[in-house]
Amino acid sequence: MGLLRIMMPPKLQLLSILAFGLSMLFIENQIQKLEESRTKLERTIARHEVREVEQRHTQDGVRDTPPLAEAEDVVIIYNRVPKTASTSFTNIAYDLCGKNHFHVLHINTTKNNPVMSLQDQVRFVRNVTSWREMKPGFYHGHVAFLDFSKYGVRGKPVYINVVRDPIQRLVSYYYFLRFGDDYRPGLRRRKQGDKKTFDECVSAGGSDCASEKLWLQIPFFCGHYSECWNVGSRWALDQAKYNLLNEYLLVGVTEELEDFIMMLEAALPRFFKGATGLYKTGKKSHLRKTTEKKPPTKESVAKLQQSDIWKMENEFYEFALEQFQFVRAHAVREKDGELYLLAQNFFYEKIYPKVN
Known part of the structure; x- marks a missing residue:
């Protein structure tokens, strides 16, 4: 050559x-x-084999319950953090429950106390797991995380939640206590009549805008342990992170609520089919807005950010945000300014023993 x-x-x-x-x-x-x-060809053969195996198991009586029985037994708990767009999201569940045939129940605790007594914990766990008339069910309320595995019951609920930038959440709550919102405008709030702005409160060192008031999202995720409610506890922060990763199906952020709803619709269509469209076009999805809310100045924000409490709450928020964005990156793609859910990207193969 x-x-x-x-x-x-x-x-x-x-x-x-x-x-x-x-x-x-x-x-x-x-x-x-x-x-x-x-x-x-391998995927086609694999899908065919899966169908044959499922049909064979059904014929052999392996399935004692209907195929959708598991979906009908699901319970979702949304232990909503105050002022994180929780009412806006919950109203979507109320709008969908009739169409998608599930129950919505509000957990109303005395004086909005997020910590239940031991006896109420037992009652609540029994209700959620054994109240068949309310399944499938969507429970929501300002209640701290409760670990169902401690109570010796079969089956655990699916936990979801939403978090928000801690300072923005506190500002929203500050003005909500004084001016209410457009959801129930006639209801008199606890601090109604107090015209002091958030900035004036920070400047004067007021209690309603103190850094201790930032300590809320961590204990809500940490749960019913005394240490969770010790302001500034590093153990509580670590426990909240652990629960977020291991006990929650999905935790979204207020600033990206539409993406959160889209991903829930894809993962739990039994409950959230139609939720994304409803959020985009429905009247109730955006209905709750705090009245007379003024954004804080840079000086007020900088003063709060000097506290160790803010640093810990912000660390938890950034942790939740990073996890949410990681899940979203593996679930959706953006094209022409619109988000699209990814199709199923796994299949089964080499299924043995072979079906005759």
Whole structure:
């Protein structure tokens, strides 16, 4: 071959090299197409085998309950943190429950105390797990996380929640106590008549805007342990992070609520089918807005950010945000300014024993 290349004119050598290169590209392209065809064939065979196995198990009486029985037994608990757009999100559940055939129940605790007594914990766990008339059910309320595995019951609920930038949440709550919102405008709030702005409160060192008031999202996720409610506890922060990762299906953020709803609709269509469209077009999805809310100045924000309590609450918020964005990156794609859910990206193969 080397001798022939020496004897060939340069132009012919160049043409032969180009021809050889094109031939290799063609062969590689054909190999790639064959690989794709083989993969598609394997997936088709695998899906067929899965269907045959499911049919065989059904015929053999392996399934003692209807195929949808598990979906009908699901209970969701949304232990909502105050002023995180929780009412806006909950109203979507109320709008969908009739159409999607599930029950919505509000957990109303005395004086909005997020910590239940031991006897109420037992009663609540029994209700949620054994109240069949209320299944499938969506429970919501300002209640701290409760670990159902401690009570010796079968089946655990699906926990979801939403968190918010801690200072923005506190500002919203501050003005809510004074001016209420457009949800129930006639209701008299606890601090009604107090015209002092949030900035004036911070400047004067008031109790309603103190850094201790930031300590809320961590204990809500930490739960019913005394240490959870010790302001500034590092143990409580670590426990809240652990629960967020291990006990919650999904935790969204107020600032990206639409993405949170879209992902819930994809993961739990039994409850949230139609939720995304309702959020975009429905009247109730945005109905609750705090009245007379004024954004804080940079000086007020900087003063709060000097506290260790803010640093811990912000660390938890950033932790939740990072986890949410990680889950979202593996669930949706953006195209032309719109988000699209990814299709199923796994399948089963090499299923044995083979079905005759």
